[in-house]
Amino acid sequence: MLCFFGNNLLRNYMNRLDDRSYFFDQGIYFECQSCGGCCTGDPGSIYVERDDISRIARYLDFPVSHLIEKYLHPHKNSYSILEDSDGRCLFYEDAGCRIYPVRPNQCSTYPFWFENLRSLKEWRRVSRECPGIGSGSSYSKEQVLEMVRSNMDTILKSRITSNKKYQSY
C-alpha cells in the first residue's frame, strides 16, 4: 500500500476533500478490463484489513489459519497478500482475481486513490498503466471522492498501532 503522506497531512486532505474543485468535477469514465496490470508487476504490499481476513477465508471456504499460513504475511497491524517471485498476487490467476467479490479495499478502490487523483498529470500517468480508465460508465465526483475517502481511511487504519496485532486471529 503505497502512500507518501503522513497521517496528519492525510487527515487534513481527507477533511477537505469536498471543499475544492478537481479535474474530475464532471466525472470519470472507468471500467476494469481485468487485464491484471494492478495485480501483477512490480512487487508491492496488498494490505488486508482484519475484517477482510474472515470474509476472504469464508469465501474460499478455508479456515482462517490456512489463509494466513498460505497466502498472507504480517504487514503493519494486519497482513498483506503474498506475491510470487514476479510480483503476481497469489490470488490472481489466468481467469482473474480469485477473491474478486471480497477483495481488499486497496484493490476495490483502485485506481481511485488520492495519490493517483491529486493532479491530472498523475492521473494521466496511471491511465497509461490501467486500460480501464476512460472506458465504461461514468463515476461522478461524489462517487470518486467516496472511494478516495474509503482508501484513505484504510491507510490510516493500517497505521494504527495495535497491541492485538496479527497473533489475535
Ligand code: SF4
Ligand atoms: S490495471 Fe486497471 S483495467 Fe487492469 S485489472 Fe487493474 S483496475 Fe482493471
